[in-house]
Amino acid sequence: MFCDRCGLNFLPKQSVCTRCKRVPTRYWFQLMSLVTLLVAVLCNGLVALFLLPRFAMGHNSKFIFRAWWWVDQNAALYGWVLFAIALLAWDYFVWKEARPKVKGWFTRKLLTFSLAAGVAPMIPWWIPAGQPPGQFLSLIGKYPGLPAILAWAVVLVVSVLLCIDAESRDYLLGHGRTLSIVSTAALLVVLSMTIVGWSMTL
Numbered sequence: 348m349f350c351d352r353c354g355l356n357f358l359p360k361q362s363v364c365t366r367c368k369r370v371p372t373r374y375w376f377q378l379m380s381l382v383t384l385l386v387a388v389l390c391n392g393l394v395a396l397f398l399l400p401r402f403a404m405g406h407n408s409k410f411i412f413r414a415w416w417w418v419d420q421n422a423a424l425y426g427w428v429l430f431a432i433a434l435l436a437w438d439y440f441v442w443k444e445a446r447p448k449v450k451g452w453f454t455r456k457l458l459t460f461s462l463a464a465g466v467a468p469m470i471p472w473w474i475p476a477g478q479p480p481g482q483f484l485s486l487i488g489k490y491p492g493l494p495a496i497l498a499w500a501v502v503l504v505v506s507v508l509l510c511i512d513a514e515s516r517d518y519l520l521g522h523g524r525t526l527s528i529v530s531t532a533a534l535l536v537v538l539s540m541t542i543v544g545w546s547m548t549l
Contacts, residue, residue: 376523377516384530391537395419402544411544427498431458434505442518454505461501 395416402409403416435458510516520526 373522377520380526380530387534427502430502461498
């Protein structure tokens with residue numbers, strides 16, 4: 348990759364230019380896109396925690412609040428599946444040639460384990476060979492949200508492992524322009540739905 352200031356060609360694994368010691372613009376795009384996406388998720392979480400239950404369960408609840416509440420609940424329970432499948436597809440099609448053997452093997456095993464743990468409770472009872480252990484099923488029955496929390500934790504750990512290294516982060520996030528568009532659109536959707544929904548209740 349090339350430095351935006353001095354034009355020096357340096358490796359993606361280096362976070363700064365070796366000549367002028369400046370951070371490339373694409374890294375700033377990536378960082379600000381991730382921060383914007385985090386703000387959008389936090390805003391949505393705060394709205395879902397404090398406003399949506401009251402507005403969605405009320406007698407005069409509007410369709411927008413019920414639909415938003417339903418989407419948030421299902422995204423919290425099953426959204427990790429899309430992220431895990433997307434990361435596995437990216438690992439196979441994009442990162443295949445440049446991934447380190449140990450790190451690539453470890454991230455693939457983590458994602459495969461999370462998918463297997465999430466699918467295990469859905470295995471029919473009449474397949475004895477595929478049934479998970481009884482302690483696992485009793486633990487799920489006692490804490491229904493535990494598989495989703497563990498699966499989200501695995502996806503988060505894999506994402507952090509990939510983004511810590513500059514080279515794998517560059518493969519995953521690209522130039523940051525697409526991610527910046529997606530993150531800004533997500534933030535605008537959350538803010539606009541909050542404003543529209545709030546105005547409907549006044």
